[in-house]
Amino acid sequence: MSKHITDTTQLKCNKGTSPTPLTVTSQSFMSIDGKPQATEEDKQPDINIKPFGMCRVLRSSCTPSPIKWDNTSDFEIEGKKELLDNSTCQCSIGGKISVVKSAQDFVKE
Template identity: 30%
Template sequence: MAKQVAMGAMMKCSFGAAPSALAVLPANKVLAEGPPAANIMDHVPMVNILPFGACKSLANPAVKAATIAAKGVLTPMPCTPVTPAPWTPGAATVTIANVPALDDVSSCMCQWGGTISFTSAGTVKTMIP
C-alpha cells in the first residue's frame, strides 16, 4: 500500500549524484504525522524539489557543454532540477486542497530526462488506499 508523502521525504533522480529532501510549504494546512502533507502540485523546482548534487544527463545544457569541453568525457555539473509537470499518478482516492495527494509510488520527470522518485515517504503510518 502506498504511503502519504510529507515534508522531508527523501527523493532520488536517475541522473543525480545525491539524494534530496522534498520541501512542502504549509499552505494547504494538512499535516501527515507532524510535517505538512504533499499533493501532486508540490513539484516546483528550488521550492519543493531541491538539487540532487551533480547532474549526469547530456540533455542538461551545462553537462553537455562541460562534456564537449572535456573532449567527450562525461563531466557532471551542478544539478538544477526543471520539473514543469506535476507528480504522477498521485492518490486516486485522497485529495489535499482539492488536488490528488502525493503518495510514495508517484514520480516526476525532469526536463533533462531524469526520473525523480521517492526512497522514503517521510511518513510511517499514513497509508493511502
C-alpha cells in the same frame, strides 16, 4: 500499500548523484505526524525540490526541472492530488524523480 508522503521525505533523481528532502509548500491544511502532506503542486525547482548533486545528463549541478507528478492518489487536498511513496515526476532534462524513503518510515512506533 502506498503511503502518503510529507515534508522532508527524501527524493532522488535517477540522473542525479545525491538525494534531497522534499519541502511541502502547496498546502498547510492536512498533516501526518505534524508534517504537511505533499501534493502534486509540490514541484517547484529550488523551493520544493532542491538540486540532486551532479546531473549525469548536463554534467553540472543537478537543478531539477520537474514537469508533472504521476502515480498520485485519487484523493485531493484543496483540489490538489496527494503524492504517494510510489509517485514519480519526470524532469525535462531527462531524469525521473522518485521517493527514496517516506518520512513516515522514520517515525518510531
